[in-house]
Amino acid sequence: MNEMANLPETDLSAMIGRLQDSGVNIYGAGKIGERLIEAFRHYNIEIKQLWDVKAAEIGELSGIKVSLPPTAENAEHLETTTFVSIFAPLIAEEVKTKLADMGFAAIYTDRRLINDMMAEHCLDLDRQGAFEYDFNKCILCPLQKDDYQTCSLYDRHVVGHEVEAQDDAPLVIRSIGLLITSKCNLTCVGCNHLRDHYEKQHNVELPSEVVLADLSRFLQSVDHLKTLVLVGGESFSHRHVEKIIAGVLAEPKIGMLQIITNGTVVPKPAALALLADERVFIEVSGYGSNVGAHLVKKREVFFDRMAEYGINYRYAEFYKWTDFGGFEKRGYSEEEIRDTYLKCCFVSNDIFNGELHKCSRSAYGKFIGHIPDYPEDYVDLRRGSKEQLRERLRHYFADEKPRVCNHCNGTNTATIEAGVQKKEKVLA
Ligand SMILES: C[S@@+](CC[C@H](N)C(=O)[O-])C[C@H]1O[C@@H](n2cnc3c(N)ncnc32)[C@H](O)[C@@H]1O
Ligand code: SF4
Ligand code: SF4
Numbered sequence: 001m002n003e004m005a006n007l008p009e010t011d012l013s014a015m016i017g018r019l020q021d022s023g024v025n026i027y028g029a030g031k032i033g034e035r036l037i038e039a040f041r042h043y044n045i046e047i048k049q050l051w052d053v054k055a056a057e058i059g060e061l062s063g064i065k066v067s068l069p070p071t072a073e074n075a076e077h078l079e080t081t082t083f084v085s086i087f088a089p090l091i092a093e094e095v096k097t098k099l100a101d102m103g104f105a106a107i108y109t110d111r112r113l114i115n116d117m118m119a120e121h122c123l124d125l126d127r128q129g130a131f132e133y134d135f136n137k138c139i140l141c142p143l144q145k146d147d148y149q150t151c152s153l154y155d156r157h158v159v160g161h162e163v164e165a166q167d168d169a170p171l172v173i174r175s176i177g178l179l180i181t182s183k184c185n186l187t188c189v190g191c192n193h194l195r196d197h198y199e200k201q202h203n204v205e206l207p208s209e210v211v212l213a214d215l216s217r218f219l220q221s222v223d224h225l226k227t228l229v230l231v232g233g234e235s236f237s238h239r240h241v242e243k244i245i246a247g248v249l250a251e252p253k254i255g256m257l258q259i260i261t262n263g264t265v266v267p268k269p270a271a272l273a274l275l276a277d278e279r280v281f282i283e284v285s286g287y288g289s290n291v292g293a294h295l296v297k298k299r300e301v302f303f304d305r306m307a308e309y310g311i312n313y314r315y316a317e318f319y320k321w322t323d324f325g326g327f328e329k330r331g332y333s334e335e336e337i338r339d340t341y342l343k344c345c346f347v348s349n350d351i352f353n354g355e356l357h358k359c360s361r362s363a364y365g366k367f368i369g370h371i372p373d374y375p376e377d378y379v380d381l382r383r384g385s386k387e388q389l390r391e392r393l394r395h396y397f398a399d400e401k402p403r404v405c406n407h408c409n410g411t412n413t414a415t416i417e418a419g420v421q422k423k424e425k426v427l428a
Helices: 012-022 031-042 089-102 111-127 152-157 208-220 241-250 269-275 293-309 334-343 360-367 386-398 403-407
Strands: 024-027 047-051 081-084 172-179 224-231 254-261 280-286 313-317 320-322 350-352 355-357 415-417
Touching: 012 081, 012 111, 024 031, 031 047, 031 111, 081 089, 089 334, 111 152, 172 208, 172 360, 208 241, 208 350, 208 386, 224 241, 241 254, 241 269, 269 280, 269 293, 280 293, 293 313, 334 403, 350 360, 355 360, 360 403
Parallel strands: 024 047, 024 081, 172 224, 172 350, 224 254, 254 280, 280 313
Antiparallel strands: 320 415, 350 355
16 A cells, blocks of 8 residues: 555644645545535645446435546546545545555545545635535535534534533534434335335324423533434324424534425425524425325425525435345444444434434334344433433434444445335335
């Protein structure tokens, strides 16, 4: 491996100057890649090559053609600095090793450096009076997705809800999912909330008081939660979703509220009024016409309401989903479990019925009895003192070998068509 591959770069402006002379390669044409491109363009840094294993699917990103990653036979621009913009650290390190073996001179995977580069771009815009807080962008910003950092522009946006450390080792949590109902008006095949495996009795709606009490137990043991993600099933089908939204927005330790929805259940006016808060962001998952003509019309009404109430939202059409596979034990070794977990991009840390699980598959898999109860995998939020809970949470977040991953393909595997409806619905 080349000596330069691991050099720490501490002086950002010197680095920017150097990159303006040499240009950059980027490996990874996802959200981080998109933000990096924006930052490099701001600094007039030329992007020489943009690679991704899904090049054919992506085509181009921000006007730049995406190519398949280089091989030993066709690698070029070896002297150009390469940034690996992949969120999963284990995959980023594997990529770095491969590129270094091909002879690439300087390869950066260090998230802190990549984040600093992007934050500096925003701060620079702010100094020029050209920065506008854009929820669509900031919620996807890798800096927001990091546990160790917040950003001063975010702190300014969520004023009144900033980090307040309880001790010398602050517990700042990037994101938590709040599963408030397993009910949904759809039954998608392969749904990561496992709805296509439900029997009727698995359709449950948690009382809003219970949901808020569990959340408050969690919050009293941490210092800050950057983003609370409200999910169901379909959270807008919860009869008292407005009470939950109001409770979340009133919590001083929560920065932002994101709601993931299929966009076919139109919220009531009381909920819509609350959603107009600038700390709220709605992410609408699109399943095209798979949802049926009637619900396509409902989705149009949904968008009309979003516009009418001035609500921040984004619509993303899904074509492919991950195939997590069946529930049987795979027989992975300890290292394979760790590998599966660290490469997984569905670790959503979901609270369901008083338990904090690594992902919805763990929470709902245990609930419907398809995955064994592994008490070491999750945190029972209703047990113990505030201090004990804080310790258990630290332990939980440090766990890289949850047993549930032994019952899963992980996310580095086959895909299925998104949002295909199961013929027999499991409506309550
Ligand atoms: C389970 S849904 C729940 C929220 C809401 N009902 C919806 O469909 O948006 C949460 C998110 O997970 C995505 N999702 C569900 N199953 C998936 C899978 N097998 N692979 C990838 N994403 C999946 C959905 O598209 C959605 O964006
Ligand atoms: S809309 Fe589909 S993906 Fe979302 S919870 Fe319902 S069944 Fe699952
Ligand atoms: S079980 Fe493990 S690998 Fe599967 S989705 Fe959950 S965290 Fe990811």
